[in-house]
Amino acid sequence: MNERLIAVGFEGSANKIGVGIVTLDGTILSNPRHTYITPPGQGFLPRETAHHHLHHLLPLLRSALDAAGLCPDDVDCLCYTKGPGMGAPLQVSALAVRVLSQLWRKPIVAVNHCVAHIEMGRVVTGAQDPVVLYVSGGNTQVIAYSEGRYRIFGETIDIAVGNCLDRFARVLTLSNDPSPGYNIEQLAKKGEKFIDLPYVVKGMDVSFSGILSYIEATAVEKLKNNECTPADLCYSLQETVFAMLVEITERAMAHCDKKDVLIVGGVGCNERLQDMMRTMCSERGGRLFATDDRYCVDNGAMIAYTGLLAFAHGVTTPLEESTFTQRFRTDEVQAIWREKNTPKTDNVHGESEQIPEKLDS
Structure with missing residues (x-):
């Protein structure tokens, strides 16, 4: 299995928009994000949050590619949060990935937000x-x-x-x-x-x-x-x-x-x-x-890494199925990369409970 496979991940299910670039061995090449912050005493509404994400997505993508020292040709697949989350913010990432997929001619992988949190936690901490x-x-x-x-x-x-x-x-x-x-x-x-x-x-x-x-x-x-x-x-x-x-x-x-x-x-x-x-x-x-x-809070790297796990085992999402949904249960996902009869990559972070040093991204 090619551990240098590279994915770009887009996360925007709530008030954070993030773009992460990750390799299959769990190396985070870049992971910038931006948070929509409202005045004290107020929550965030879907429409305003989506406008925030639209404003920041492309600058974050440029920042992520520059920090990783990559260009679109280096990318193997594009991953995005399909759900669960808020409808309008989710739509931003889904739309961006559909457009980029056609411009860059790269396959799409839809990712469950909850499963992505788990896989990010596992690869960062070494929990088996x-x-x-x-x-x-x-x-x-x-x-x-x-x-x-x-x-x-x-x-x-x-x-x-x-x-x-x-x-x-x-x-x-x-x-x-x-x-x-x-x-x-x-x-x-x-x-x-x-x-x-x-x-x-x-x-x-x-x-x-x-x-x-x-x-x-x-x-x-x-x-x-x-x-x-x-x-x-x-x-x-x-x-x-x-x-x-x-x-x-x-x-x-x-x-x-x-x-x-x-x-x-x-x-x-x-x-x-x-x-x-x-x-x-x-x-x-x-x-x-x-x-x-850096890793608990919503981020693009967790989407990129989880999507890449699926991509390495032959999973892609057809363009016409690259939709989003506010309801997407954790147990709906077939975690094919964890099945015993499929190849597994080594965890580069080992068995330690320590987390990596902070990346400049």
Whole structure:
């Protein structure tokens, strides 16, 4: 298998537009991205987000090619996020890839956003066959690989944990720069008083909408009466929702007889979540694999790498099928590159839990 196969990946499923260039052995040649940031107290709407992506996509592509020292002739395939995500932003990447495919005469590979997070996490950390906790603004799932697919063992039954945190950040009018979840994390470090909140675990699933409604309803009153501080509320919310995530992850580990955990997705950058999960894994004799925002947060490299894995095993997407969808389940994807009867490439990052040095891109 030619490990120097090169793919360009386009990610734009939410408020970040990214272009990554990756080789089949997992080397990231470039990975620039740009985030659409709204004023404090506001979320991002599909139409405005799509306009942002349209404005930044071509400059990012030029930047990625220049940083990698490549031209279109060096590229073997073009990969894009098919879904899940927000419709209008997804459309930007899909359209760009269709046009570039015809201009550059390169094949297309459609990629599942969730699976891309997993494969990026695996290649960067060296995790071989872990239970995966995928936590972001749009998704919350506990996943493990079995018989050709990434199976979902538990998930949110309403809103994602990242959405819960982001919406509470709006209540406190925290800045969206670099992200509302990051600013909640920093404020939570100053919290001293724990406030009881609803704890909703239902078997292998979790629910966050009731917790959000409760804290939204009580936050203003408690702050007005000086019963707590904004930092106390952030601290209490984090501790509660992260404990729920650790519980269902540990239950999946017991069910699957696995000891290692990989955290992926934007919320996976949270150091407190990583600390709690690391403690649980250690008590079970296992390891936690996690990264920082370079790889947890949406990026083009994860799309390029996952698409390239599929491309190396003969998978391409016909032009007429290079569509996008807001609903695309993790377990719908046949992970052909993980099947035992197909060739596997060596993980260049080895067995270490360390992440690579930051790339200038």
